[in-house]
Amino acid sequence: MLSLYRPGHSLWHRLPAGPKTTLVTLIVLSVCLLPVTWTGAATAAAIAVACYLIPGMGLSELGRQLFAVRWLIAVTALGQFLFLGPERAVANTTRISAALVIGALIVLSTSATALLNALERGLKPLQWCGVDRQRVALLLVVTFTMVPVLARLAGEVRQAQQARGGRVSLRYFATPFLILALKHADSLGDALSARGVR
Amino acid sequence: MSASARVDTIQMDDVSVRFADTDVLRNVCCSLPARTTAVIGENGSGKSTFARLIGGLARADSGTVRVLGLDPARETAALRRRVAVVFSNPDAQIVMPTVAEDVAFSLRSEKLPRAEKTRRTQAALERFGLTALADRPTHDLSGGQKQLLALCGAFVREPDLVIADEPTAFLDARNARLIADRLLKNGSHRVLLVTHDLDLAQRCDQAVLISQGTITAVGAPGGIVKAYQELLVC
Ligand SMILES: Nc1ncnc2c1ncn2[C@@H]1O[C@H](COP(=O)(O)OP(=O)(O)OP(=O)(O)O)[C@@H](O)[C@H]1O
Ligand SMILES: [Mg+2]
Numbered sequence: 001m002l003s004l005y006r007p008g009h010s011l012w013h014r015l016p017a018g019p020k021t022t023l024v025t026l027i028v029l030s031v032c033l034l035p036v037t038w039t040g041a042a043t044a045a046a047i048a049v050a051c052y053l054i055p056g057m058g059l060s061e062l063g064r065q066l067f068a069v070r071w072l073i074a075v076t077a078l079g080q081f082l083f084l085g086p087e088r089a090v091a092n093t094t095r096i097s098a099a100l101v102i103g104a105l106i107v108l109s110t111s112a113t114a115l116l117n118a119l120e121r122g123l124k125p126l127q128w129c130g131v132d133r134q135r136v137a138l139l140l141v142v143t144f145t146m147v148p149v150l151a152r153l154a155g156e157v158r159q160a161q162q163a164r165g166g167r168v169s170l171r172y173f174a175t176p177f178l179i180l181a182l183k184h185a186d187s188l189g190d191a192l193s194a195r196g197v198r
Numbered sequence: 199m200s201a202s203a204r205v206d207t208i209q210m211d212d213v214s215v216r217f218a219d220t221d222v223l224r225n226v227c228c229s230l231p232a233r234t235t236a237v238i239g240e241n242g243s244g245k246s247t248f249a250r251l252i253g254g255l256a257r258a259d260s261g262t263v264r265v266l267g268l269d270p271a272r273e274t275a276a277l278r279r280r281v282a283v284v285f286s287n288p289d290a291q292i293v294m295p296t297v298a299e300d301v302a303f304s305l306r307s308e309k310l311p312r313a314e315k316t317r318r319t320q321a322a323l324e325r326f327g328l329t330a331l332a333d334r335p336t337h338d339l340s341g342g343q344k345q346l347l348a349l350c351g352a353f354v355r356e357p358d359l360v361i362a363d364e365p366t367a368f369l370d371a372r373n374a375r376l377i378a379d380r381l382l383k384n385g386s387h388r389v390l391l392v393t394h395d396l397d398l399a400q401r402c403d404q405a406v407l408i409s410q411g412t413i414t415a416v417g418a419p420g421g422i423v424k425a426y427q428e429l430l431v432c
Contacts, residue, residue, distance in 0.1 A: 007333055112294050145293060191283070195352075196307040197307060
């Protein structure tokens, strides 16, 4: 999920953000509803490959996406294998992985600006119950952008601890990281107001 | 001279800002007419609070503030359209995942035709030498490039006043020069620059010395820097 927008010319890239989101959601839903059998697993995998191959995203991108969620796949597979046996383990893991990588297509092939515009439009129906759609859309997009920054902050805190000879412990990690993250959010809020966001 | 040039950039009359029980700024009075103004002073003296007050990001507890003739507390929307703010940490100012999108983001809230927004974005990227980086992910940029982007995102709105709070603090000497040149470069915009770099302060038209929450001297940068250095010695 960390992998952000990659410029390109695939069919996914050319599809407008709104219809693309709907289509991807439908595919993900159908993958989730596949039967928990060997055939179901094979179908899920085939759909995922097709979603990358046919519109021209390429298999290497699929590989990168799978690599990004490798730990999630490993943990799911192991747990299910121990408790549910091989067929259900393989079927469930394949369906989950397929759903993740297909879902990633939206973020991969949609620029943040297009996503922001589509979200603002898509959230319009929620306006009647007082949802500030511009704010919600911005929040979602900014969250994506902040992931690499937060990852870097976390790395800095960990390194500072190691430099002082401390063992890395969650307790001594959480406090400085939280403070840094909150301070960052505070400055970001200032910067957003300064750039004309109400 | 245009009409706006007759208004002082910043005017304050008996302004105080309190956090909890302490006065961070107290009884500040000033009238700053120059195009470029440097603000210098020790750590914790209240420079950033002064800058935030002018940028409409902090409120005065008493006194009156006028920025380009506007009251930042009441005419915030009008102030935002004319005043841009740049901070030290570029990471906290970059919002979008790619360079061009981040610059364009500054124009989102402006009611301009889309073609005009694109034109202004491209012109700003060009002016700041960022055209080649337009599609690069923002988090891959170097610190200097990030700060250049932050500055570009401020200037694309064509502000009348740019407030910069230690914009060169995290940069090496070369990038610091580059950013300072871009910021102070002749133009119609005015600049309020908070800095610990005394050479940089000397490049402004006037300087303000803040000490323990109040303005203790205003004048030509040479004299103000000297006064500050004497203060630091004793
Ligand atoms: N949000 C806040 N809450 C409480 N106290 C604050 C807050 N912001 C600033 N202060 C206090 O106000 C004083 C002035 O802070 P300010 O950031 O304006 O100083 P500065 O001159 O910019 O310092 P520096 O050169 O270190 O950036 C400091 O004593 C600081 O602790
Ligand atoms: Mg400061």
